[in-house]
Amino acid sequence: MEFSIVANPIFIPIAFAANGIKNLIQKVRQVGQDPEDFTWNEGAPLITMTKIEDGGKAPKGQDVNGVFNALSEHVIYGQNGNRYAWSQDVVDEFGGYALGAIVQSNDTTKEFRSLVANNTVNPNNGLGGAWEVYSGQGSIPTATSTTAGITKVLNVLNSNDVGSALSAAQGKSLNDIFLKFTSSLGTTGEVKIPFGGSNLIIKWGKTPNQDISSSGSPVSVSFATAFPNACLNLQLTPDATGGSNPNAFASVLTKSRTGFTAYLYEYTPTTQNVGISWLAIGY
Numbered sequence: 001m002e003f004s005i006v007a008n009p010i011f012i013p014i015a016f017a018a019n020g021i022k023n024l025i026q027k028v029r030q031v032g033q034d035p036e037d038f039t040w041n042e043g044a045p046l047i048t049m050t051k052i053e054d055g056g057k058a059p060k061g062q063d064v065n066g067v068f069n070a071l072s073e074h075v076i077y078g079q080n081g082n083r084y085a086w087s088q089d090v091v092d093e094f095g096g097y098a099l100g101a102i103v104q105s106n107d108t109t110k111e112f113r114s115l116v117a118n119n120t121v122n123p124n125n126g127l128g129g130a131w132e133v134y135s136g137q138g139s140i141p142t143a144t145s146t147t148a149g150i151t152k153v154l155n156v157l158n159s160n161d162v163g164s165a166l167s168a169a170q171g172k173s174l175n176d177i178f179l180k181f182t183s184s185l186g187t188t189g190e191v192k193i194p195f196g197g198s199n200l201i202i203k204w205g206k207t208p209n210q211d212i213s214s215s216g217s218p219v220s221v222s223f224a225t226a227f228p229n230a231c232l233n234l235q236l237t238p239d240a241t242g243g244s245n246p247n248a249f250a251s252v253l254t255k256s257r258t259g260f261t262a263y264l265y266e267y268t269p270t271t272q273n274v275g276i277s278w279l280a281i282g283y
Contacts, residue, residue, distance in 0.1 A: 012079060016072040022065035038063035083111065086122055096120040102134055110136030188224065198283050201227060209243040209275040212266045219250070219276055222259040227282035231255045235279040236262055243273030250276050257282070 026033070028041045035047050036057035044063075050056030077084075083104035090097060096118035097103070104111050105124055112123040113134035123131040133139045141149035142163070152164040157173065166174075183191040188205035207219050234255045238248040247267040254261045260280070266272050 012072060012076050015076055016068035017065035018069065020065050020069075021062050022069050023060065023062040025063065025066045025070060034060075036060060038067060083108075086112070086124060088122075091120045105136075110134075110138055190225070195283070198229075201282050203227075203280040203282075204278065206239055206241070206277045207275045209240070209273045210264070211271045211273055212248060212264050213271045214266050214269060216263045216265040218253075219262045219264055220259065221262075221276075221278065223257075223280070227257040227280075229257070229283050231257060231260070231280050231282040233281040234260055237277045238264065238274050239277040240272070240274045243275065245272070248272060248274050255280070 023037070026037075026039050029037070029039050029045075034057075036045060036059060038044055038059070044059055047055075047057050048059040052058070083102075085106055086097075086103045097114045098119075099114055099117040101114040101119070102111050103114075103123070111134045112127070112131040114130065115132055116130050119130050121128045121130040127133070141147055143149040143151035143165075144163075152161070153167045154161060154164045155167040155169055157166070157170055183189065190201060190203040192199040192201050194200075203223055205221065207221060210217055210219075234252050236250040236252060238250055240248075248265060249267070250262050250264045252260060252262050260278070262276060262278075264274060264276060266274070
Protein backbone atom coordinates (compact mmCIF):
# COMPACT_ATOMS: atom_id res chain seq x y z
CA MET A 1 0.00 0.00 0.00
CA GLU A 2 1.33 3.40 -0.94
CA PHE A 3 0.88 6.48 1.19
CA SER A 4 1.09 10.02 -0.04
CA ILE A 5 2.35 12.75 2.25
CA VAL A 6 0.60 16.09 2.07
CA ALA A 7 1.37 19.27 3.95
CA ASN A 8 -2.15 19.67 5.29
CA PRO A 9 -5.37 17.62 5.23
CA ILE A 10 -8.27 18.80 3.11
CA PHE A 11 -9.19 22.43 3.73
CA ILE A 12 -12.65 22.91 5.23
CA PRO A 13 -14.08 26.15 3.84
CA ILE A 14 -17.03 26.46 6.19
CA ALA A 15 -18.46 24.71 9.24
CA PHE A 16 -20.74 21.81 8.35
CA ALA A 17 -24.37 22.98 8.10
CA ALA A 18 -23.31 26.54 8.87
CA ASN A 19 -26.45 27.76 7.13
CA GLY A 20 -28.52 24.60 7.57
CA ILE A 21 -31.18 23.62 10.05
CA LYS A 22 -29.52 22.15 13.12
CA ASN A 23 -30.25 21.36 16.72
CA LEU A 24 -28.15 22.33 19.71
CA ILE A 25 -26.91 19.04 21.10
CA GLN A 26 -27.44 18.71 24.84
CA LYS A 27 -24.90 17.16 27.17
CA VAL A 28 -27.49 14.74 28.63
CA ARG A 29 -31.09 14.09 27.77
CA GLN A 30 -33.40 16.79 29.05
CA VAL A 31 -36.89 16.35 30.45
CA GLY A 32 -39.44 16.47 27.61
CA GLN A 33 -36.85 15.85 24.91
CA ASP A 34 -37.82 13.49 22.07
CA PRO A 35 -36.44 10.00 22.65
CA GLU A 36 -34.70 10.00 19.25
CA ASP A 37 -32.77 13.22 19.95
CA PHE A 38 -28.96 12.98 20.00
CA THR A 39 -27.03 13.95 23.15
CA TRP A 40 -23.31 14.24 23.73
CA ASN A 41 -23.65 11.62 26.44
CA GLU A 42 -25.46 8.96 24.34
CA GLY A 43 -24.73 10.07 20.80
CA ALA A 44 -27.48 8.53 18.66
CA PRO A 45 -29.82 6.79 21.14
CA LEU A 46 -30.74 3.12 20.82
CA ILE A 47 -34.24 3.91 19.55
CA THR A 48 -32.70 5.30 16.32
CA MET A 49 -30.98 1.96 15.78
CA THR A 50 -34.17 -0.07 16.27
CA LYS A 51 -36.34 -1.17 13.36
CA ILE A 52 -39.35 1.00 12.76
CA GLU A 53 -41.64 -2.04 12.97
CA ASP A 54 -40.18 -2.77 16.40
CA GLY A 55 -40.93 0.75 17.66
CA GLY A 56 -37.76 2.46 16.48
CA LYS A 57 -37.57 6.08 15.34
CA ALA A 58 -35.49 7.62 12.59
CA PRO A 59 -32.68 9.97 13.71
CA LYS A 60 -33.24 13.65 13.06
CA GLY A 61 -31.22 15.32 10.32
CA GLN A 62 -31.12 18.43 12.52
CA ASP A 63 -29.25 16.44 15.15
CA VAL A 64 -26.76 15.13 12.58
CA ASN A 65 -26.22 18.69 11.40
CA GLY A 66 -25.82 19.85 15.00
CA VAL A 67 -23.14 17.29 15.80
CA PHE A 68 -21.11 17.84 12.64
CA ASN A 69 -21.48 21.59 12.91
CA ALA A 70 -20.06 21.63 16.45
CA LEU A 71 -17.17 19.33 15.54
CA SER A 72 -16.28 21.11 12.31
CA GLU A 73 -16.31 24.51 14.02
CA HIS A 74 -13.50 23.25 16.28
CA VAL A 75 -11.63 21.86 13.27
CA ILE A 76 -11.92 25.16 11.39
CA TYR A 77 -10.88 27.09 14.50
CA GLY A 78 -7.62 25.11 14.68
CA GLN A 79 -7.23 24.91 10.88
CA ASN A 80 -7.23 28.70 10.74
CA GLY A 81 -4.37 28.89 13.22
CA ASN A 82 -6.34 29.81 16.31
CA ARG A 83 -5.37 28.78 19.85
CA TYR A 84 -7.78 27.97 22.65
CA ALA A 85 -7.93 30.47 25.51
CA TRP A 86 -8.55 29.57 29.15
CA SER A 87 -12.24 28.72 29.71
CA GLN A 88 -14.29 28.39 32.87
CA ASP A 89 -16.31 25.73 31.01
CA VAL A 90 -13.30 23.40 31.04
CA VAL A 91 -12.96 23.89 34.78
CA ASP A 92 -16.67 23.30 35.37
CA GLU A 93 -16.95 20.25 33.12
CA PHE A 94 -13.62 18.52 33.68
CA GLY A 95 -12.43 19.80 37.05
CA GLY A 96 -9.63 21.91 35.56
CA TYR A 97 -6.87 21.74 32.97
CA ALA A 98 -4.55 18.77 32.71
CA LEU A 99 -0.86 18.85 33.56
CA GLY A 100 0.94 20.15 30.46
CA ALA A 101 -2.17 21.72 28.92
CA ILE A 102 -1.44 24.83 26.85
CA VAL A 103 -3.79 27.79 26.48
CA GLN A 104 -3.45 31.19 24.85
CA SER A 105 -3.58 34.41 26.86
CA ASN A 106 -6.61 36.64 26.46
CA ASP A 107 -4.47 39.34 24.86
CA THR A 108 -3.10 36.73 22.36
CA THR A 109 0.53 37.71 23.04
CA LYS A 110 1.64 34.48 24.73
CA GLU A 111 0.73 30.93 25.72
CA PHE A 112 0.59 29.38 29.17
CA ARG A 113 1.53 25.79 30.13
CA SER A 114 -0.16 24.10 33.08
CA LEU A 115 2.25 22.94 35.78
CA VAL A 116 -0.31 20.96 37.79
CA ALA A 117 -3.15 18.52 37.17
CA ASN A 118 -6.77 19.67 37.57
CA ASN A 119 -5.64 23.25 37.21
CA THR A 120 -8.42 25.72 38.03
CA VAL A 121 -6.30 28.90 38.10
CA ASN A 122 -7.01 31.51 35.42
CA PRO A 123 -3.49 32.44 34.22
CA ASN A 124 -4.72 35.72 32.77
CA ASN A 125 -5.13 36.93 36.34
CA GLY A 126 -1.70 35.71 37.49
CA LEU A 127 0.27 32.50 37.11
CA GLY A 128 -0.10 31.59 40.78
CA GLY A 129 2.58 28.88 40.56
CA ALA A 130 0.12 26.79 38.51
CA TRP A 131 1.17 28.05 35.08
CA GLU A 132 4.29 29.16 33.28
CA VAL A 133 4.66 31.33 30.20
CA TYR A 134 5.27 28.72 27.52
CA SER A 135 5.81 30.86 24.40
CA GLY A 136 5.47 34.40 23.18
CA GLN A 137 5.81 37.55 25.25
CA GLY A 138 7.60 36.84 28.52
CA SER A 139 8.67 33.28 27.63
CA ILE A 140 12.31 34.38 27.49
CA PRO A 141 13.54 36.18 30.62
CA THR A 142 15.04 39.64 30.62
CA ALA A 143 18.81 39.36 30.45
CA THR A 144 20.87 40.31 33.49
CA SER A 145 24.52 39.95 34.42
CA THR A 146 23.76 36.39 35.56
CA THR A 147 20.77 35.39 33.37
CA ALA A 148 20.73 34.84 29.63
CA GLY A 149 17.69 36.32 27.93
CA ILE A 150 16.26 39.23 26.00
CA THR A 151 17.96 42.59 26.13
CA LYS A 152 17.70 45.91 24.36
CA VAL A 153 20.42 46.92 21.92
CA LEU A 154 21.60 50.52 22.04
CA ASN A 155 23.36 52.25 19.18
CA VAL A 156 24.91 55.02 21.30
CA LEU A 157 27.90 55.27 23.60
CA ASN A 158 26.52 57.85 26.03
CA SER A 159 23.78 55.85 27.78
CA ASN A 160 23.74 54.91 31.48
CA ASP A 161 21.32 52.01 30.88
CA VAL A 162 22.72 48.96 32.72
CA GLY A 163 20.11 46.62 31.20
CA SER A 164 21.09 47.02 27.55
CA ALA A 165 23.86 45.88 25.24
CA LEU A 166 25.79 47.84 22.64
CA SER A 167 25.12 47.28 18.97
CA ALA A 168 27.75 45.80 16.69
CA ALA A 169 28.11 49.27 15.15
CA GLN A 170 29.10 50.72 18.53
CA GLY A 171 31.42 47.80 19.14
CA LYS A 172 33.15 48.72 15.89
CA SER A 173 33.30 52.34 17.02
CA LEU A 174 35.11 51.29 20.20
CA ASN A 175 37.41 49.05 18.22
CA ASP A 176 38.21 51.90 15.85
CA ILE A 177 39.01 54.13 18.82
CA PHE A 178 41.42 51.61 20.33
CA LEU A 179 43.05 51.06 16.95
CA LYS A 180 43.80 54.79 16.91
CA PHE A 181 45.74 54.56 20.19
CA THR A 182 49.44 54.88 19.54
CA SER A 183 52.22 54.57 22.05
CA SER A 184 55.95 54.49 22.41
CA LEU A 185 56.86 52.77 25.64
CA GLY A 186 60.14 53.02 27.44
CA THR A 187 62.00 55.20 29.93
CA THR A 188 61.03 58.00 27.57
CA GLY A 189 57.81 57.68 25.59
CA GLU A 190 54.34 58.92 24.78
CA VAL A 191 50.71 57.80 24.36
CA LYS A 192 48.15 59.38 22.04
CA ILE A 193 44.49 58.95 23.07
CA PRO A 194 41.70 59.97 20.64
CA PHE A 195 39.65 62.64 22.38
CA GLY A 196 36.96 64.96 21.01
CA GLY A 197 38.20 64.87 17.44
CA SER A 198 41.81 65.43 18.50
CA ASN A 199 44.43 63.50 20.47
CA LEU A 200 45.21 63.81 24.16
CA ILE A 201 48.97 63.21 24.33
CA ILE A 202 50.92 62.12 27.38
CA LYS A 203 54.72 62.28 27.27
CA TRP A 204 57.23 61.25 29.91
CA GLY A 205 60.96 60.88 30.46
CA LYS A 206 63.95 61.38 32.75
CA THR A 207 66.84 63.78 32.42
CA PRO A 208 70.42 62.56 32.96
CA ASN A 209 71.69 62.84 36.52
CA GLN A 210 73.86 65.85 37.31
CA ASP A 211 75.58 67.24 40.37
CA ILE A 212 73.40 69.89 41.95
CA SER A 213 73.84 72.23 44.88
CA SER A 214 71.71 74.65 46.82
CA SER A 215 72.41 77.29 44.19
CA GLY A 216 70.53 75.13 41.67
CA SER A 217 71.23 73.79 38.21
CA PRO A 218 69.31 74.50 34.98
CA VAL A 219 67.77 71.60 33.04
CA SER A 220 66.46 71.79 29.47
CA VAL A 221 64.37 69.10 27.74
CA SER A 222 63.31 68.97 24.10
CA PHE A 223 60.42 66.61 23.38
CA ALA A 224 61.14 63.90 20.82
CA THR A 225 58.11 65.18 18.92
CA ALA A 226 56.38 68.48 19.59
CA PHE A 227 52.78 68.73 20.80
CA PRO A 228 50.69 69.73 17.75
CA ASN A 229 48.88 72.47 19.72
CA ALA A 230 50.05 73.02 23.28
CA CYS A 231 51.62 71.54 26.39
CA LEU A 232 48.89 71.88 28.99
CA ASN A 233 50.53 70.55 32.13
CA LEU A 234 53.99 69.57 33.30
CA GLN A 235 54.88 67.57 36.43
CA LEU A 236 58.47 67.30 37.72
CA THR A 237 59.90 64.94 40.33
CA PRO A 238 63.57 64.84 41.47
CA ASP A 239 64.88 61.37 40.62
CA ALA A 240 68.12 60.06 42.15
CA THR A 241 67.97 56.69 40.41
CA GLY A 242 71.60 55.74 39.78
CA GLY A 243 72.83 58.79 41.75
CA SER A 244 73.01 59.89 45.36
CA ASN A 245 70.26 60.35 47.94
CA PRO A 246 68.98 63.90 47.48
CA ASN A 247 66.90 66.37 49.41
CA ALA A 248 66.00 68.20 46.23
CA PHE A 249 63.14 69.90 44.45
CA ALA A 250 62.52 71.02 40.85
CA SER A 251 60.56 73.94 39.44
CA VAL A 252 59.32 74.77 35.95
CA LEU A 253 60.69 77.88 34.33
CA THR A 254 59.15 77.63 30.85
CA LYS A 255 57.14 75.13 28.86
CA SER A 256 56.08 75.04 25.20
CA ARG A 257 54.95 72.67 22.45
CA THR A 258 58.57 71.61 21.92
CA GLY A 259 59.96 71.23 25.45
CA PHE A 260 60.59 72.87 28.78
CA THR A 261 63.25 74.34 31.04
CA ALA A 262 63.47 73.73 34.78
CA TYR A 263 65.72 74.37 37.75
CA LEU A 264 66.87 71.63 40.09
CA TYR A 265 67.86 72.62 43.64
CA GLU A 266 69.39 70.82 46.63
CA TYR A 267 68.21 71.87 50.10
CA THR A 268 71.39 70.84 51.88
CA PRO A 269 74.87 72.31 51.32
CA THR A 270 76.06 68.92 50.07
CA THR A 271 76.19 68.41 46.32
CA GLN A 272 74.00 65.52 45.13
CA ASN A 273 73.77 63.62 41.85
CA VAL A 274 70.12 63.89 40.70
CA GLY A 275 67.95 64.00 37.57
CA ILE A 276 64.31 64.87 36.89
CA SER A 277 61.48 62.46 36.08
CA TRP A 278 58.88 64.45 34.13
CA LEU A 279 55.35 63.99 32.81
CA ALA A 280 53.84 66.32 30.19
CA ILE A 281 50.22 66.43 29.04
CA GLY A 282 49.05 68.25 25.92
CA TYR A 283 47.24 67.92 22.62
